[in-house]
Structures are given as C-alpha cells and as structure tokens.
Amino acid sequence: MLDFGHKVEKLYVQPYRDAEFSQPVPENKFSALINPATYNISYKFEFDDSQAPGTSATNMKFNRILPRDFNFDFLFDGTGVVKDMSVLSLGIANPFAEPVTVTEQIEAFKRKIIDYQSDRHRPYYLKIHWGELLFKGVLKQMDIEYKVFAPDGKPIRAMAKCQFAESIADVQRAAEENRESPDITHERNFNATDRLDHLTFKIYEKDEPYIQVAEFNGLDGFRKIAAGTKIYFPPIEK
Template structure:
C-alpha cells in the first residue's frame, strides 16, 4: 500500500504530428485527473472463411492482423473534491483554489488530443504512458457521459469513454513483419553455395516454382548462376 507521501505515477497522453512519433507537439501533454481503475486491450485477426459448395467445413486461411484497440475512461471533475492523485489527495479540497469547470477541462482535452491539424489534414498521433504501459495510436471514438450537475444545469462531473486504435508507421511495420510473404516480389543475392530450388522453397514453401523463377529472371540455366547475381521472386498468381 502506498504511503500518503509517496508519489503515484499519473497516466498521461502525449500528442505527435507524425506516424513515427518523432515530432512531439510541445505543450500537448494531457494528464489524467485520476488513473483508470481498469483498461482493456483487444486484438483482432481476420481470416478468409470461404467454403466450397458441398463441403462440411472451411479451412480458415489467415488474412491479416487488425490494429489493436485500447479502451479506458477519463474523469473530468469540477467539484473541487478530486485534487491531485499524484499525492493521493483524493477528497482533500483546497477551499482557496477554484477548479476548472468540466467544460473547460473537456475543451483542454480536445485541444491537446483530438484537434484537427490543418497542415496535416488529420488529428494527432498519440502515445499513452502509464507505468509499464506504452500505447501508440490514435483516438477512434470518444463518448462523454455527464454525471453530476449544478443547480443551474452546468455539468460538474463527466466521464469520457475513449477508444484508441493502434497505429504503426509503415517502416516499423515492414521491419516487424520482415516482409516474407509470397504475395510480394522479393530480391535475393545469389551466393556460391545457394540453390535456386531451395531459395524458391523458402519463399513460396514449395520448390516447384524454381523453373518459373528462372524464366522470370531470364536465366539460361537454373543450375549455373553466377555468385552475386540478383534474383527476383515474383508474387504468386492468385
């Protein structure tokens, strides 16, 4: 259990202008008033379930991994009861400090996190930090639920239910995937100990395409290939 003098780490969101998360937007860091009690992460996979007529089942052929979703709630409070969770001062209000209204807090969140970048023609990329958590993505959806109201009807407490979706720059994604799919053209440098049929089998998971590969590269022979030659392996015909 944390002591009252021990500082708790706050969840925060930092905005970036670029997909590589290098161009940080100065001043666009939003700290959560209270750390979430829970958050959820979902992973989705897409398969081709095409089934031939007259069959009793289908071979689920993998298609792609969809971007992951990250969901949690932000609390906005204008009562003055909720103060700084970084010192665990929940419920200890400063009577001399006037808290920002819920509307002001939400507008600050929108300005820092979801405002449209006119020069980029898109909202910001976002990093979410909290302890060991580091999530890179964009805000897909935000639903605001107003919970408590003053006598004049102004909201004094609200919860923003946020859904973020993972975003990976093309360069980083290509490095992670290692681009070994048979559905794209591959370039390989032929070594002195290499064999075209074995190289073909590694890429296509079949060595029966080596003749087509030799023809595609205009090779006179698939057995006599000069070391250092560039060999191209085209996509398989669908």
Template sequence: MLDLSHKTEKLYVQAYSDSEYKKPVPDNKFSALINPASYSVSYRFEFDSTQAPGTSGVNMKFNRIMPGDFNFDFLFDATGVIKDMSVLSLGIANPFEKPGTVTEQIEIFKQKIIDYQSDKHRPYYLKIHWGELLFKGVLKQMDIEYKVFTPDGKPIRAIAKCQFAESIADVERAAEENRESADITHERIFGGSDRLDRMTEKIYEKDIHYINVAGFNSLDSFRNIKSGSKIYFPPLAK
C-alpha cells in the first residue's frame, strides 16, 4: 500500500552573494519540480607528466586537485500532467485545461540562479540541498532542451542540463586542507627536545635541507637553538 503520510523532500538551490555562503539572497531559493532520478559528481586530479629525454617512463608528480563538477537535470513542465509531487509521482492531466508554456518557469529559474549581480560583477554562489547532499559551487553551464510543444509551437516541457563547479572560500579551503606541503612556508616553534634535521625531514621528507633552513633563519648554529625560537621553513625551489 502506498504511504502518502511522508512528504517528499525536494532538491533545492539557494543563491548566496558571498563566497563564504553566509549571505543568502532573499527569495532566491529554487525548488525542483521533480527530484532528479540521478546525478553525477566528478573529480579531476592534475599531474605533471614532464619526462626527461632518454627515459622510458615518468614519475607522475602531483600538482593539484581540480574543483569537482556536479551534474543533474532540472525539469520544467506545463503540460498539466505533473501535479503535486509530495503526494504522487504523476497526476492525471485535465483534458479541459489549456497547457501553458515553460517560458515563465525558466525565466524564474534564471533570475534566482544565474542572473548577474551588478554590484558584485559576477553570478551567484549556490548551495544545492537534497537529503544528505550538500554541494557548494557555481553554475558552470546550462543547456536547455525543449521537449513538448503546443500546436502553435509554444514549449510546454523542457529539461535544463546543468553543470555546477565546486567553489570553496579561501579561508575554508585552507582549513580543510591543513596542508603540510613543502611548497609553502611553514612556521614552527623550536622546543627543547627538537632537532632541526628531524623537523626538516618531517616537512621536506628529507633532512638534507637543514643547513639551508639554518641559513634562511640566520642561525649561528643548527645545534644550539634556543627553545621557543621561531623557525621558518621556506618552500623548495622548483
């Protein structure tokens, strides 16, 4: 027996004016007419594949993680077939009701999701919510396919194929990464039991750079370092 007591949770998109997603745009929340049957998330990794002359292979050196892509389709429908999706998946069309067009629905979608912010000189930042899904990003591409038409050629059903690109604020990204990369400068407080060569090995994965670190910090000796001293480990030269 079909249980109608539970209301369907619809996928929705909320627009934000800031990259930290703290300033939602009033009334710029768009709910899907029908939840997508599927969606896809893709991740891309960039490596340096430069190969030395005369070699038979290459050690792929990691460069960066590219922003993730999120893809799904929005349905726009004015045929009269699709009714309240919180009750039934499909309703019964009223044969006496004149079908409308999807033009207004798409315009509302564009206003709420992709319209240009004149004061920010950019489109909105977006959060996509549905169940356990929470995606933060921007609309990267949208292709609209018109599917059903009235006898006079007005569209009454369309599908918007949307591709969103992940966008994370710099502060949040740095906190999430908590990087220990040798490509950035690190600051450490020298403790009484610390050794410069061991600290260097932990950051660079080699201890041979400790002399350079000592020189960078203008240390007279890498052995007699005062406890509590700030030691800076610069990025390795490319």
C-alpha cells in the first residue's frame, strides 16, 4: 500500500568547484523533474591478460579498479502537466501558469551542471543525492532524446541520458587504499616468530626479493634477526 503521508524526497545534483567537494555552488543546485524509476551503477575492474607464446591459458593479474559509472535519465517536460518530482503528483496543469519550455529547461541544466568554469578551466564536480544514494563524480556524457513535439515542431518533452564517472580526491583515495602496494616502502617490526622470506612474500607476493631486503636493511644474514628490529621493504622493479 502506498503511504501518501510521507514527503517525497527529491533527487538533486549539487555542483562543486573543487575535487575535494568542499566548495559548493548553491545557486546551481539542480533538481530532477521526476524521481527515477531506475538508475544503475557500473563497477569495472582491469586485469592484465597478457599470455606467453605457446600457452593455452593465462593468469589474470589484477591491475586496477576503474572509476564507477552512474547512469540516470533526466526528464524535461514543457506541457505544464508535470508539476512536481513525484510521479504521484502528475495532474492537470494550471491553465494560468505559463510552462517553461523544454529548450529553456535544458539550457538551465547545461548552465548549472555542464558549463565550463573559466577560472578553473574545467566543468564542475558533482554530487548526486537521493535517499541512500550519494554519488561523487563528473558528467562524462549526455545524450538528449527529444520525444514529443508541438505542431510547430518545438519539443515539448525530452529525455537527457546522462553518464557520470566517479571522482575521488587524491588525498581521500590514498587513505582508502591503505597504501599496501609493493611500489612504496613498507616498515615492519620483526617479531620472534617472523621469517624474513615470509614477510617478503606478504609484501611482494613472492619471496625471492628477501636477499635484496636483507641488503637494503644492512643485515648480516636473514635467519638470526633480533625481535623488535625495524625492517624496511623498498619498492622493487616488476
């Protein structure tokens, strides 16, 4: 059963000037005409599928996680029938109200969301809010489909099919990645139960570089290492 007592929450897009999403542009906030029936988020991963000659298969080596894509359609309506975000509020247009044309609505959308920032030399960063959804990114692509026309050929309904790409500031990304890459130097406290080759394998996913690690740390050997010794694991060539 539908609960008509709940206020409909509107999907909106808030532009920001900076990658850290700390400088909003309040006057450019854009609300969709009708809340979406669906939206989709794509998760993409990149693997190295290079294969040695003469082999029948390969080990898919993980390379990176690609930015997520968010796809959503914005409806623009110039009939005056659609007066609110909710599909429950479709009703008879006010005969005394002059509806905003589809062309004007799309131009307002472009001005608030797409237009180039001359002082920043780029379009805005965007946050999309709706219910539990919070997506941070940029508008990657927009295709406008004009669907209904007046007798004089002017569009009175259009759909903007938008694809947004996720964008995360470098500082936040570094914190989220936990910096467990073999491309940076790691520090470990050596415990009595540790073995240098085992620690090396955890860092590099191979134990062969343990000799390089011992040399880097100025160790006389790798079997009798005192507990509490700080061991540094440097970047290695792949």
